Amino acid sequence: MILFFTEMWERFSYYGMRALLVLYLTQHFLFGPAEAQGIYAAYAAMVYLMPVLGGMIADRYLGSRKAVIIGAVLLVLGHFTMAFEGTGGKERLTVAGTTYELQVEGRDQNRKIFAVNGAERTEVVIAATGVTAVGTPAGAFPASIPDGGYKLEKTRDLKVGEPLLFLALSLIIVGVGFLKANISTVVGALYEENDPRRDGGFTIFYVGINLGSFLATAACSYLGFTYGWAYGFGLAGFGMLAGLLTFVLGQSWLEGRGAPPVPTEGRSILGVPLVPFFWIAGLVAVFPVWLLMQRHELIQAILLPVAGLTFLLVVGYTVFRLKGAERSRMLIAQLLIFFSVLFWALFEQAGSSLTLFADQSTQMPSWFNAGYTQMFNPGIIVIGGPIMAALWVWLGKRGKEPSTPVKFAAALAFVGAGFLLLAWASGNAANADFRVPLLFLFLTYFLHTVGELCLSPVGLSMITKLSVARVVGLMMGVWFLSSSVAHIVAGWIAAATATDTVAGVVTNPALALQTYGSIFGTIGWTGVGVGLFLLVLSPLLKKGMAGVH
Helix, strand or coil: CHHHHHHHHHHHHHHHHHHHHHHHHHHCCCCCHHHHHHHHHHHHHHHHHHHHHHHHHHHHHHCHHHHHHHHHHHHHHHHHHHCCCCCCCEEEEEECCEEEEEEEECCCCCCEEEEEECCEEEEEEEECCEEEECCCCCCCCCCEEECCCCEEEEECCCCCHHHHHHHHHHHHHHHHHHHHHHHHHHHHHCCCCCCCCHHHHHHHHHHHHHHHHHHHHHHHHHHHHHCCHHHHHHHHHHHHHHHHHHHHHCHHHHCCCCCCCCCCCCCEECCEEHHHHHHHHHHHHHHHHHHHHHCHHHHHHHHHHHHHHHHHHHHHHHHHHCCHHHHHHHHHHHHHHHHHHHHHHHHHHHHCHHHHHHHHHEECCCCCCHHHHHHHHHHHHHHHHHHHHHHHHHHHHCCCCCCHHHHHHHHHHHHHHHHHHHHHHHHHCCCCCCCEEHHHHHHHHHHHHHHHHHHHHHHHHHHHHHCCHHHHHHHHHHHHHHHHHHHHHHHHHHHHCCCCEECCEECCHHHHHHHHHHHHHHHHHHHHHHHHHHHHHHHHHHHHCCCCC
């Protein structure tokens, strides 16, 4: 119960912030969609990479419990720092020597742009063809200005807002590094080796993750869109604070589980007692991450070669150092990790291109906003997760449960089909404002979630079952590294969907919808095609798994 609520509140904070992040970057700081999606991709890649380091620190020095507390404190600091907005980006429109500041009212799809010069205030629409005043323009502002008859200039909040934004993201990245892998380790430590309640315990824990995600997306999106970004991010911070207090106050209920491998008393590093050393190290680690996040393209430049080299070394070790069944099982594990990169690269469009698609190209009720669309995935998991789990058990009892490669193939086909549905809707079901009905986006998330339920629960299990015991830790690291790479690839895909915006509002809705439809069609067919290819390979892979299901 303690771990359920700790993780529920931690996921509340993480997904509450994620629901707002790309929209916050484009609307408040006025990053272009491609730049915003690059920042999000780098952030998500680091979030999946840091737990590899955090897990090693917990295993060797701190134990899971102390690592979770350090991570939770850093997360609280990070989420509350997100609530300090600064002044944000400013965009100015110059016409015939007069400069107007562009001010935006609202954060949902109905937001309005005003050209303001002193007391003069004119609502405008900025499109690819030019600028048009809505109603009677104030003062000397023209009724319409053709494209090329005006100049746009953007200034960024480089002194306060953006440095604080990247500091907040860096605190969250390092905090997740200490917490993410280690809280799951504590769950596992509650049960003895062959305790039949273990799977049930992890199922309850998984429900906590998605319940937190569902509640956060609803509550943080409502506050963020209705009252201001700071309120949404602030609520995420209070959620993490609740998780920290739950974990600290519930320590006695854990009965010593997740303790350090060797008692920390009397141990030190560089003359500093062990636990204070890692508190200091956690805070110090924020600085290089902060520098990297401000140059997020460097994360891609460093991560991809490192990941490629690591993967080649693992393949080389497998080919030259292992023999027989051990070699074939390890190669199959590596092949499935490779396929999982494509799945997560497509699935993780949820936090970037699909959120902007909801904002720019989806027809939504007046009470609904783009942040709410991220409720679909956790809501479907909370309802459908137990059904899928029961289905696998039912098929397993009859000897018909699909093998792990078949489940991976199905996951790729489902995620691809989701994008094909959205691509079809973009070309055939849009209204006069170039927006598709919300139902199609919901059905896309439904198909993606079914794919996730095919792949996600068996992914880590597959690593532990197929890997040779002496390198299972390394293979878990490769799995997390592959997830990190998937987010970088997801960022490239998302950036390809970007079109021009002014003051966070898309200037050519027709082109935006056409671009989304084209990219979604391409990645949709890729997902389905690779899924079918893996399905054809699956009998061969199953044979090579040597009895491992």
